[in-house]
Amino acid sequence: MKNDLVIKSNTLVEACFNLSLTEYRILHVAFTELAEYESDKGLFHTREFRVYAKDYSKLFNTDESDAYKVLRDASERLFNRYFTYDRVYQKPDFIECVKSRWVQKISYADTQGYIKFQLADDVFSMIGQLKDCFTRYRLSKTAQLTSVYAIRLYEMMIQWQSTKVVPVIELNTLRERLAIEEHEYPRVYDFKNRVLDPAIKQINKYTDITVSYEQHKQGRIISGFSFKFKQKKDDKPKINTKRDPNTPDFFIKMTDAQRHLFANKMSEMPEMGKYSQGTESYQQFAIRIADMLLEPEKFRELYPILEKSGFNP
Structure with a gap:
């Protein structure tokens, strides 16, 4: 997998749903394919995603013959799965409870060993590059987790990456997010x-964080839990592979999607003011920047601004 970054809105992280481990993994493989898109994300709105059994078994360390079966089984159930979330309206002030499917359509090719699906509109709007209120993590960090509860909790932790402290989650809310029925436990x-x-x-065993929790009571009854976590230390020696942009041959080839994504960001940055021409719009300026990034000399010149915009080769 070239890119294993998952970016999803906090609304989706906090949504209530019930997915099997395989279904969860399948959807998140698709999410990684949209992580790098922003302005041109709409071009992929009707895209059909494919997850192959051979890739699934490699990513999640399972037997390939088992992967064929779990993908086929998932194709039978995933179409009927849904999630619920709250949509907040400011004027007038009220909250709407929304139910949405995960996929619009789904199919499975047994002889080819892949599952193919198209994401529902609400899901599509909640993943990939988002302007605010989002959670991001590497899918590889959860690949060894075999419990959906563990994956869901991991996402709830990473949502608070900046503070590494998760405020009290009421017990009933936590149960709903983990899709635990009223009669269960x-x-x-x-x-x-x-x-x-x-x-x-x-x-704590398989991911990049270590979590602990504290229980909170109302009287003698446990009413909720708060969590703390810390990042594990990387035991591998860090090797500096970053090239010096001042060298004469410095140039990094970007995909078209990357060029246009970062050109759009750069067009609105003050540092790019000296490169603007006349009364051209931000969109026209962004197109010209994208073309400039194809030229090695201009690329070296613009690289500090490109890096500041979030580009990380």
Whole structure:
């Protein structure tokens, strides 16, 4: 997988839904394909995503013959899966509870070993490059997790990456986000023993963070949990592979999508003022910047601004 970055809105992270492990993984493989797009994301709105059994087995370390079966089974169930989320309206002030499917259509090719699907509109609007209120992480960081509870909790943690402290989540809210039915683990002891503790144990063992939690009470009853986490230290020695942009041959070939994505960002940056011409619009300026990024000499000249815009080769 060339890019394993997942970017999703906090609304989607906090949504309530019930997905199997395979279904969750399939959707998030598609999410990684949209992580780099922003202004041209709409061009892919009707795109059909494919996940091959051979790629699935490699990414999630499963037997390829098993991957064929789980993808086929997922194709039977995923079309009927849905999630619920709150849509907030400012004027007038009210909240609308929305239900949305994950996919608009889905198919499976048994002889070719792939599942093919098109994302629903609401899902599409909540993934990829977003202007604010989003969570991002590497899919590879959760690839070894075999519990959907663990994956969901991991996302809830990463949502608070800046502070590494997750405020109190009410017990009922946490149960809803983890898709635990009312009759399942009604006692807090069972919820902790069968859901929360095993999930955190997996996160601490297999991901890049270590999580702990504190329980909160109303009187003698446990009403919610808060969480803290810290990043694990990277034991591998860091090697500086960054090239010096001042060398005469410095040039990084960008994809068309990358050029236009970062050209749009750069067109609005004050540092680019000296390159603008007359009364051209931001869109016209962005197109010209994208062309400039094809020229090695201009690329070296613009690289500090390109890097500042978020480009990371």
